[in-house]
Amino acid sequence: MAGMLAHDAQFRALADPLRLRILAFLHKPEAACCTDAERVCACDLESLVGLSQPAVSHHMKILVQAGLVVAEKSGRWVFYRLNRPAFAGLAQALASLGGGDPAPALAPDSASRSRKAA
Amino acid sequence: MAGMLAHDAQFRALADPLRLRILAFLHKPEAACCTDAERVCACDLESLVGLSQPAVSHHMKILVQAGLVVAEKSGRWVFYRLNRPAFAGLAQALASLGGGDPAPALAPDSASRSRKAA
DNA sequence: CCATTACATCGATATATTTGGATTTGTCAA
DNA sequence: TTGACAAATCCAAATATATCGATGTAATGG
Numbered sequence: 001m002a003g004m005l006a007h008d009a010q011f012r013a014l015a016d017p018l019r020l021r022i023l024a025f026l027h028k029p030e031a032a033c034c035t036d037a038e039r040v041c042a043c044d045l046e047s048l049v050g051l052s053q054p055a056v057s058h059h060m061k062i063l064v065q066a067g068l069v070v071a072e073k074s075g076r077w078v079f080y081r082l083n084r085p086a087f088a089g090l091a092q093a094l095a096s097l098g099g100g101d102p103a104p105a106l107a108p109d110s111a112s113r114s115r116k117a118a
Numbered sequence: 119m120a121g122m123l124a125h126d127a128q129f130r131a132l133a134d135p136l137r138l139r140i141l142a143f144l145h146k147p148e149a150a151c152c153t154d155a156e157r158v159c160a161c162d163l164e165s166l167v168g169l170s171q172p173a174v175s176h177h178m179k180i181l182v183q184a185g186l187v188v189a190e191k192s193g194r195w196v197f198y199r200l201n202r203p204a205f206a207g208l209a210q211a212l213a214s215l216g217g218g219d220p221a222p223a224l225a226p227d228s229a230s231r232s233r234k235a236a
Numbered sequence: 237c238c239a240t241t242a243c244a245t246c247g248a249t250a251t252a253t254t255t256g257g258a259t260t261t262g263t264c265a266a
Numbered sequence: 267t268t269g270a271c272a273a274a275t276c277c278a279a280a281t282a283t284a285t286c287g288a289t290g291t292a293a294t295g296g
Contacts, residue, residue: 004138015133016254020122027215042273052256057274059254076263076272088216091209097145098206134284160243170286175244177284194242194293 007093010086013066018049019059026069026082039072039079125211128204131184136167137177144187144200157190157197 013019025048026040032048034041046056060080063069067086072079131137143166144158150166152159164174178198181187185204190197 004142005135008133008135008138011129011132011138012134014122014129015126016130017123017126018254020126020129023215024122051254053273054257054275055255061274073262073273078273082215084216086216087212091213091216094205094212095209097141097200097202098204098209099202136284169284171243172245172287173285179244191243196243 004093004097007090010066010068010090013062013068016059018051019063021049022059022063023068023082026080034077034079039081042078042080045080122211122215125208127184128186128208131180131186134177136169137181139167140177140181141186141200144198152195152197157199160196160198163198 014023022045025045029035029037029040032041032044035044042053042056042060045060046053049056049059051059060069060071060078064071064080068083069080070083072081132141140163143163147153147155147158150159150162153162160171160174160178163178164171167174167177169177178187178189178196182189182198186201187198188201190199
């Protein structure tokens with residue numbers, strides 16, 4: 001894809017170890033005070049990364065604005081979850097530079113690309 | 119690999135529009151004074167991004183240290199090319215987040231994971 | 237040898253990002 | 267309503283990154 005530049009905001013959102021940790025947690029949430037298997041409460045992210053509440057809010061805003069995470073407000077809480085199609089799109093853009101399929105686990109409609117053995 | 123964190127340096131290297139432009143150029147180089155279809159000379163990158171020579175050198179160092187680009191010195195020149203397996207690995211890591219399945223997203227098809235033993 | 241070319245490194249400045257404290261907004265429970 | 271809580275926003279300071287000019291290093295050509 002020529003449009004690596006179209007993913008600029010997403011790459012910048014990924015360029016922080018705390019945000020990567022948050023994304024890994026959203027991918028596979030562990031039990032916490034307000035977190036279930038599908039949604040993660042912002043308050044649990046504070047203890048996860050060990051930052052103040054405004055800092056967590058700042059990082060989540062970056063992730064949401066980049067389209068990598070979806071925020072869902074529920075009462076006083078905000079629950080976050082991964083926007084998985086965005087990651088699939090990013091993976092595809094990177095795979096085009098890598099010369100192969102991003103991941104066989106995801107593509108239900110692959111087979112349009114010649115499978116190249118490494 | 120649970121570790122997006124292992125790709126931290128690579129994501130940071132991608133978090134710049136000039137570097138994305140350079141990568142797109144390395145992916146599909148156009149004719150220039152020292153550039154052929156496989157290798158790109160640093161001097162051609164200067165005119166591509168419109169920055170000074172030290173700035174280009176700085177960006178290329180970041181890309182090389184992240185493992186995304188390979189530098190090959192030839193006489194007075196340095197030729198750069200994409201390290202495509204690194205992009206394939208990044209794409210796979212992102213696709214595991216995009217696949218909707220929190221379980222270890224290892225490929226059932228072994229062809230594309232030759233280098234990526236956990 | 238010296239001059240030139242191509243790139244790297246250094247030093248300083250400008251800009252961007254990160255962070256926490258204080259404050260504000262919005263929501264729920266008495 | 268008031269009180270408490272969760273999160274967002276504002277503000278200022280600390281840190282990181284980007285950039286350029288000047289200089290250094292290495293290789294080529296005379």
